[in-house]
Amino acid sequence: MNKTLLITGGAGFIGSHVVRLFVNKYPEYHIVNLDALTYAGNLENLKDIENAPNYTFIKADITDAEAMNSLFQQYKFDGVIHLAAESHVDRSITDPNAFINTNVMGTANLLNAARELWKGNYDSKLFYHVSTDEVYGSLGDTGFFLETTPYDPQSPYSASKAASDHIVRAYGNTYGLPFVITNCSNNYGQNQFPEKLIPLFINNIRNNKPLPVYGDGKYTRDWLYVVDHARAIDTVYHNGKQGETYNIGGFNEWQNIELIKLLCEQMDKKLGRAEGESAKLITYVKDRPGHDRRYAIDATKIKNELGWEPSVTFEEGLSITIDWYLANEEWLNHVTSGEYQKYYQKQYS
Ligand code: NAD
Numbered sequence: 336m337n338k339t340l341l342i343t344g345g346a347g348f349i350g351s352h353v354v355r356l357f358v359n360k361y362p363e364y365h366i367v368n369l370d371a372l373t374y375a376g377n378l379e380n381l382k383d384i385e386n387a388p389n390y391t392f393i394k395a396d397i398t399d400a401e402a403m404n405s406l407f408q409q410y411k412f413d414g415v416i417h418l419a420a421e422s423h424v425d426r427s428i429t430d431p432n433a434f435i436n437t438n439v440m441g442t443a444n445l446l447n448a449a450r451e452l453w454k455g456n457y458d459s460k461l462f463y464h465v466s467t468d469e470v471y472g473s474l475g476d477t478g479f480f481l482e483t484t485p486y487d488p489q490s491p492y493s494a495s496k497a498a499s500d501h502i503v504r505a506y507g508n509t510y511g512l513p514f515v516i517t518n519c520s521n522n523y524g525q526n527q528f529p530e531k532l533i534p535l536f537i538n539n540i541r542n543n544k545p546l547p548v549y550g551d552g553k554y555t556r557d558w559l560y561v562v563d564h565a566r567a568i569d570t571v572y573h574n575g576k577q578g579e580t581y582n583i584g585g586f587n588e589w590q591n592i593e594l595i596k597l598l599c600e601q602m603d604k605k606l607g608r609a610e611g612e613s614a615k616l617i618t619y620v621k622d623r624p625g626h627d628r629r630y631a632i633d634a635t636k637i638k639n640e641l642g643w644e645p646s647v648t649f650e651e652g653l654s655i656t657i658d659w660y661l662a663n664e665e666w667l668n669h670v671t672s673g674e675y676q677k678y679y680q681k682q683y684s
Pocket residue numbers: 343344345346347348349350369370371372373374375376377395396397398417418419420421422423437441465466467468496518519520521522523528
């Protein structure tokens with residue numbers, strides 16, 4: 336194996352797709368997946384590759400600076416793809432400190448450990464920081480987020496991600512640390528924890544539970560299939576220009592309520608329910624505080640410069656996603672037992 340690559344947060348939703356892609360596509364790389372296994376981390380996501388000869392899992396917490404230093408010294412990582420984060424906006428509203436600790440301090444710990452290991456010898460080294468379009472704030476009815484759009488984060492989650500992006504850039508500017516950053520739109524797909532809109536609503540439809548639509552339901556998000564995000568990360572890791580930022584998105588905007596109606600239609604068909612049955616579960620509830628109205632990514636740069644574009648339409652990706660959740664009841668039942676019930680009560684009662 337000619338390279339050792341650290342992927343943080345690899346037991347989570349997006350991270351598990353990135354780990355799978357790299358383990359399978361690059362047998363010449365040793366892939367080290369470092370994850371604290373918080374409520375969102377789940378090794379069941381990686382059952383198919385857990386015994387691969389080029390794969391190692393390490394349970395560790397990125398907020399532990401000493402542990403990060405010693406792991407970097409032990410494994411001599413050539414590159415880092417950093418996805419570990421607290422990732423859910425609603426949780427950031429009730430517990431912002433967890434987001435500041437992991438997303439800001441944890442990222443700084445990884446940067447320090449990389450600097451200490453690489454000691455200015457940056458030949459074929461790379462720190463790849465995975466970020467979100469939410470750092471740009473909220474759009475009105477028109478326009479798109481460009482890589483040059485000024486940061487204007489509105490939630491504790493997006494503010495902590497924005498802070499971590501700034502720190503990564505500062506290490507590049509100040510110490511010459513080689514980095515790339517990508518800012519991606521909302522992901523959906525297999526293995527997403529059912530606290531985010533799409534898997535939460537699939538699970539509730541399956542169980543005939545109310546679908547809690549925040550506010551007027553006319554908030555807009557730009558949705559990308561997770562496997563396409565993992566493909567984009569592969570492209571940027573190997574072909575992206577150091578020090579650059581790339582926006583990733585599918586030019587696929589949906590008002591929440593329109594997306595929910597499509598989801599209900601597809602679920603009716605797949606569950607053999609009468610047309611309109613699942614939509615009866617739609618329930619308007621109190622809005623999220625500080626709710627960003629609209630996100631929309633302009634992904635022209637990554638398409639023109641690196642040739643990446645999404646491989647599936649939203650209708651196809653959504654259908655694959657629903658089929659996966661319906662076929663993986665055991666996975667859903669595991670992750671929705673225990674702590675999830677308490678969270679659900681607190682968030683939606
Ligand atoms: P996720 O919540 O599903 O997974 C996060 C993973 O990080 C989990 O496995 C968790 O155990 C791990 N983790 C959390 N705190 C940790 C810590 N202190 N130390 C080590 N590991 C820790 O998140 P996701 O949706 O897969 O997002 C992954 C990354 O992509 C995040 O950085 C997020 O900001 C970014 N992102 C997400 C989306 C999206 O729509 N989900 C969109 C754009 C960018």
